[in-house]
Amino acid sequence: MALFALRRLILALPLLIGITFISFMVINLAPGEPVVMQSEEQIGTQITPEARQALRELYGLDKPLPIQYWHWLTRLVRLDFGRSLQPDGQLVLTKILDRMPITLFLNGVEMFIILALAVPIGILSATRQYSFFDKATTVFVFTGFATPDFWLALMLMILFGVQLGWLPISQLRSPNWEYMSFWAQQVDLLSHLVLPIFVAVFGGLAGFSRYMRQSMLEVVRQDYIQTARAKGLPEQVVIGKHALRNALLPVVTILGLSLPGLIGGSVIIETIFAIPGMGQLMVQSVFARDYPVVMGNLVIVAVLTLLANLGADLAYGLVDPRIRLGARRRAG
Amino acid sequence: MAGPRRGEWRQFWTTFRRNRLALCGGAVVSVLVAVAALAPVLAPHDPHRPDTKNILAPPSREHWLGTDQIGRDVLSRVLYGSRVSLAVGFVSVGIASMIGIVLGAAAGYQGGLTDGVIMRFVDLMLVFPRFFLLLAVLAFLQPSIWTVMAVIGLTGWMGVTRLVRAEFLSLREREFVIWSESVGATALRVVFRHILPNAMAPVLVAMTLGIPAAILTESGLSFLGLGVQPPYATWGNILNDGKDAIEIAWWMTVYPGLAILVTVLSYNLLGEGIRDALDPRLRQAGGRGRG
Secondary structure, eight states: OHHHHHHHHHHHHHHHHHHHHHHHHHHTOSSSSHHHHHTTTGGGOOOOHHHHHHHHHHHTTTSOHHHHHHHHHHHHHTTOOOBOSSTTOOBHHHHHHHHHHHHHHHHHHHHHHHHHHHHHHHHHHHHTTTSHHHHHHHHHHHHHHHSOHHHHHHHHIIIIIIISOOSOOSSSSOTTGGGSOHHHHHHHHHHHHHHHHHHHHHHHHHHHHHHHHHHHHHHHTSHHHHHHHHTTOOHHHIIIIIIHHHHHHHHHHHHHHHHHHHHHHHHHHHHHTTOOSHHHHHHHHHHHTOHHHHHHHHHHHHHHHHHHHHHHHHHHHHHOHHHHTTOSOOOO | OOOOOHHHHHHHHHHHHHOHHHHHHHHHHHHHHHHHHHHHHHOSSOTTOOOTTOSSOOSOSSSTTOBOTTOOBHHHHHHHHHHHHHHHHHHHHHHHHHHHHHHHHHHHHHOHHHHHHHHHHHHHHHHSOHHHHHHHHHHTSOOSHHHHHHHHHHTSOHHHHHHHHHHHHHHTTSHHHHHHHHTTOOHHHIIIIIIHHHHHHHHHHHHHHHHHHHHHHHHHHHHHTSSSOTTSOOHHHHHHHHHHTTTTOTHHHHHHHHHHHHHHHHHHHHHHHHHHHHOHHHHHHHHHHHO
16 A cells, blocks of 8 residues: 555656646746736736836746746745735735635535535435436436536525525625624534535535446446345345445546546635635736736645545545556556 | 448437437527527617616516616627627637547557657646636736637647547557558558547537536636626626626526526537437446346
8 A cells, every 4th residue: 555655646746747837837828028018908907017026036037938947946846936916915825825724624525515415316316227316316417517606606695695684695704703602603604604515515416426326327237236136135235335335436536536626616616705715815816917826826726636636546545456456557 | 439420320310319308408509509690680689788777677578687787688698698608618619629639649549658748748737626727827818708718728628638549549459440551551541531530429429518618617707707808798797797786686697697507408418418329338238227
């Protein structure tokens, strides 16, 4: 297992360097002095001469490209993303670290709920294929795929926030949060999280329950399941033990693959619900043309995704010895 | 899976025709294309002209879907918005497919180092959460419909690359390919004349399913205000306006969203239907599961 983990880590290293390279290409998208020249006429945000100078120094824009890249790389290694161009001039890293916990927390909770729901839904609809439940699931899956998350969020805000007045529709805390008792604070926080989490789960659940169903359907047709049935094991044991274990394996892969999508979803959900996370910071910085923050955020979010992927990979190796021993070809 | 010969098209159609949901999806998609083409004829009002007497008016006989903050007709704006969605969907998927086909073909046919480099690049692009990457790129560019198309296309080619590569890997070992190589056909000819046509079926499915995904992405970007810019009406930026009036004007939010939902749903049903009809293995498996 240790060897397997090490191999995965080594495989992740080039990706890490790749992340910095792609991000560097983004800075240099436009010809000339991209950042400085381009910023003028965009969305009406003017960039001050001091900010230009700061950008020039930060990215070494007057130097040739390979030197610029080296410059950028050596800064990143020291976790130096420069300073924000906003009047507060905070360190980019501080700004991002402030925003990171809430985004990670939300994504973690969402992932947990999605898995906790998708697995039973997938099993039930696979074992009762073509039943009413299965058909209802299929309808849900297609609706889930087709519903824009930002629209669902707005509809829920209209229904629960505006019409019924049951739930708050923005930010994480009520204005009078400080005067509440400890438990009231928790309830308040929870009530602010219900809608954003629901929206994220709704979108992710569709994909996962579908994969789970598909995976279960394939496993149930295998010979060893027939054998388990033939030797008279109760159906719960056949499904819950023999089939489920194998059916869960591909879902772990899908987990790794769908993480970027889920994390990317934070951009829209955090913006709509005014949650101060990395997604909202990204949108605000793009509008403010705060390039150091935009670039820092891009690199960090990609590295986080890479780490999460690595985690899913290791989990896969942990539950499936075949992967660990390298019998399976790398999925390409 | 073999090439689109005549008998196979008939077989495809026979299977496809039985899938009522896919037929519905196809019908709705055709209607949507027609609506987009005929928007100027169908729209009851000018989508850009404010009707100052009717600001934030609820749906009425004159404005079927109500009006927005400056009195523009929501129905007309939704109809015009379908043009943007359609254009962005087709163009960006076209860009993504071109890149995907070229890279996937190179990786699958050449193998070795080329394959390694291209596939690691795919892995790399997939590490970036799409919306963060899109936003970072858009931060450096002038937002317009062309930028949006290009950016969605340039960040969405990885799936097609994988598909095409997988097809090429299996096809290049097939007898007809080895035969044409052995009689001296050039690599280009083998790729474009013999392998690619046989690899197109899954690409077609991926393209059909890619269009709704691109439409969702575009509307998300426009909703954030970073996509297609006003005054052009798109479903995303009507929703963006709607968000500001969410407590008084539900009609600005409900209808454009429904338009997105119905569009994406229809393309998905159509795409899945095409896939089921093309993939005999799946068909067989479905039949067995029934027993």
